[in-house]
Amino acid sequence: MRDGDQQPMVLSFFKVRVAWAFVAHISIIGFFVLGWLVTPNVVLSQEIRDEYRGTWHGKVVDVLDEEVRVIPGTDTEHLFQTIHAEVLDGPKEGEIITIENDYLELDAGDKFYFNYNVYSDGSETYGLVSIDRKDALFLLIAIFIGAIILFGGRQGARSLLALAGSFFAIFYILMPGILGGWSPLLASILVASGILFAAIFFTHGFNRESLVAYTGTMIAVCLTGLFAVFAVHLTDLSGFADEAATYLNFNTRGTLDFTGLLLGAIIIGVLGVLDDIAITQAAVVTELYQSNASLGRREVYRKALRVGREHVGALVNTLVLAYTGASLPLLLHFYMTSSSVSMAINTELFATEIVRTIVGSIGLILAVPIVTLLAVFYLKGYTPKHGHTHAHHH
Numbered sequence: 001m002r003d004g005d006q007q008p009m010v011l012s013f014f015k016v017r018v019a020w021a022f023v024a025h026i027s028i029i030g031f032f033v034l035g036w037l038v039t040p041n042v043v044l045s046q047e048i049r050d051e052y053r054g055t056w057h058g059k060v061v062d063v064l065d066e067e068v069r070v071i072p073g074t075d076t077e078h079l080f081q082t083i084h085a086e087v088l089d090g091p092k093e094g095e096i097i098t099i100e101n102d103y104l105e106l107d108a109g110d111k112f113y114f115n116y117n118v119y120s121d122g123s124e125t126y127g128l129v130s131i132d133r134k135d136a137l138f139l140l141i142a143i144f145i146g147a148i149i150l151f152g153g154r155q156g157a158r159s160l161l162a163l164a165g166s167f168f169a170i171f172y173i174l175m176p177g178i179l180g181g182w183s184p185l186l187a188s189i190l191v192a193s194g195i196l197f198a199a200i201f202f203t204h205g206f207n208r209e210s211l212v213a214y215t216g217t218m219i220a221v222c223l224t225g226l227f228a229v230f231a232v233h234l235t236d237l238s239g240f241a242d243e244a245a246t247y248l249n250f251n252t253r254g255t256l257d258f259t260g261l262l263l264g265a266i267i268i269g270v271l272g273v274l275d276d277i278a279i280t281q282a283a284v285v286t287e288l289y290q291s292n293a294s295l296g297r298r299e300v301y302r303k304a305l306r307v308g309r310e311h312v313g314a315l316v317n318t319l320v321l322a323y324t325g326a327s328l329p330l331l332l333h334f335y336m337t338s339s340s341v342s343m344a345i346n347t348e349l350f351a352t353e354i355v356r357t358i359v360g361s362i363g364l365i366l367a368v369p370i371v372t373l374l375a376v377f378y379l380k381g382y383t384p385k386h387g388h389t390h391a392h393h394h
Helices: 005-051 134-179 183-202 210-235 243-251 260-292 297-326 328-336 341-346 348-379
Strands: 051-070 077-088 096-100 110-119 126-129
Touching: 005 110, 051 096, 077 260, 096 126, 134 183, 183 210, 183 260, 210 260, 210 297, 210 348, 243 260, 260 297, 260 328, 328 348, 341 348
Parallel strands: none
Antiparallel strands: 051 077, 051 110, 077 096, 110 126
């Protein structure tokens, strides 16, 4: 074969190979494109079926079976129930479902909340979340409101309005502000000023005593905040003392300053006792001036400070017992384990409560001389409109 004839054959063969390669590449690309178009639909169809469908309300119709079982991996016994329940709302409202309950003991007639899940194989599961306690809580709240109004009268009603304002400030100003990027400490001090304003002026009236108590308390709050910063950083507290903080960190993708959040929580937590002691000290000074107009400021300060010391002692004890009571299950857990006391108090949870108690107590100690000093200067010659004192006696 001549070279001239061989060259066209080589070119033809090369073109055929290129064509086949092109077709193969197009086929592969087409296969992947088709897979890309089809696969999402399959995945989405699975996701649509394999998902959480909501938390709904149910009522126990009957307890079919219950027995005590050992929790796997432990030697702890726990009650296990199989119950029939009527769904009270949601897409399955009115239906009777069967729930395997190993969370809380339920009886016929009990209302509860449960999670509803549907899986990719079509199976459905129901998980108990909590018992419905709304009716009981509303009854207790009604008793609480009635007792305050019955005992406190008009002043008690004003205190309830101040309490409602405090909750409004926390839920609609403080929380959205912190989640929106505000400094937790500065936001807490700002909201604290509003809460104290409502708690003092709306409850005790717009008068000179209230103004002295509010001013002295805000000075004490600012100083307590500075001491809280020092104490938290000295003990290297991170703010992750419990599971709620961890979950919140994941839900906010790590955007919150949990050390600042801890500082803010300490400030908000100490407001109630600061308000109490400030109003008491202002009222004590007023009563001393009214009982003996010839008393000098130094003598009134000394007498009022003695009352304040007694009050601080009682309130510090209240703080310690309140925090201890809240941590009682944890205390029992450490008591039963072989952990030493030094190891127990070194944990973040215990250290946080210790710091809360110390910072709160320091805040109380600061508030007494500050409010008393302001009161002896600005309440001399002041005659309150009310005819009785609202000071506390211990």
